[in-house]
Amino acid sequence: MIIIGEMVRRAREIISMIFFAVLSSATGVTPPYWSRGGGASCSPCLSWRLAAETNNVEPWRTVPAHCFSCIGAYITGGQYQHDVRFVVEQIMSYAEGITVAGDGLDAWVLDVDDTCISNVDYYKVKRYGCDPYDPPAFRSWAMEGACPAIQPVAELFTKLMKSGFKVFLVTGRDEETLGQVTVENLHREGFIGYERIILRTAAEKGRSAVEFKTEIRRRLVEQGYRIWGNVGDQWSDLQGQFVGKRTFKLPNPMYFVP
């Protein structure tokens, strides 16, 4: 009887496993695919992420705590990389259609952090943005100069240079303390031969990113540059004035720069 009881228990387990397998099968019916990431349901976090990426949640200080595992799974599970590469393919396709004039005034503006080079390794420690922004810790990380290239953007950078565009890197990083290490980090990661890198000077410290970046782009336009494209992971890279003929928003669900 003990053996039969054990068999019944096993059979019940197996049935429930089969039931689960059917539920979880690739039909996507019940539960749907979006409710199975990161342990619990990611549905609310998918909504949060889409709203954040489309600039509907502005301004936000941290990733919602309950989205830690979902955002972590997004960043480390491959989809973030897919999403970045897809946007870069769109950019390349647009860039290929542009006829570059011989006057050296066809320009692109690229942001640096989480556009050219990645801070994902840093944000892993900060629970993918669930922990609040920590300026001293971020400065220490940036001082290491160890941000890896975001590969698709590095490829875009090379392609733009080869096509004859002047590439401007524009970043809110502090020029005085982070200028040299940032240039070296970029160089080490293959960002070589750009027209200029423009960091935030002491005089520009109080300004919002939109104001600072608008001012930088205004100067470029005044110098005669045609900004064909503007690429950033933050809406504040892409808003304001002189934003360029087209703007491209790279995904970044980890932090928001106002």
Added chain:
Amino acid sequence: MIIIGEMVRRAREIISMIFFAVLSSATGVTPPYWSRGGGASCSPCLSWRLAAETNNVEPWRTVPAHCFSCIGAYITGGQYQHDVRFVVEQIMSYAEGITVAGDGLDAWVLDVDDTCISNVDYYKVKRYGCDPYDPPAFRSWAMEGACPAIQPVAELFTKLMKSGFKVFLVTGRDEETLGQVTVENLHREGFIGYERIILRTAAEKGRSAVEFKTEIRRRLVEQGYRIWGNVGDQWSDLQGQFVGKRTFKLPNPMYFVP
């Protein structure tokens, strides 16, 4: 022996089901959650959808054919509805923070199609946008006046009205042929008491949505209205001039209005 053979076969089936169940389990490790929707992997379609929603793919004519099942699963599986509701919650939270003046000039602008009322039932027939835009078929659908309310937006509409805002509905629908049926459709779905609905007149037929809607908003601003919020499912609802203090992009992966 037949019975034992059958038991072995069953056991093998059960083991493979368990293996599958473990693979598909909520750990989200292998395969990751985003690769299990709509039968095949939805990863490329998630990238496409995010890029479309963030306006990186502009302009696009149809949903990629290979995304039919993924976009269908998104629309019918609940996530689309979650995403809409989440954005509406953001809008409500923003609206609650606004002090409405007594002068009757605090305004909101809402788009109509797939903002107030839904065309999902129509787009189901058009393979969720994988089929190209079909103006006569869409006109026939609109003439039925059977578009259901998008519930969260209907709730927002009511809340805005109760808070003392003047709500303007602005739509690219043709005034002459669709004016009356649209007003009746909206009324039947609870959109009652708005300040004005503004449709596209014959004179405005050639204009892009951005031009048309900018012109409408310009007139509102010239009349003294303060546009606190502007809600639409298309970027062309939210771009141009006089866009409002804040804009909100509702999800719509089914079509793109240039």
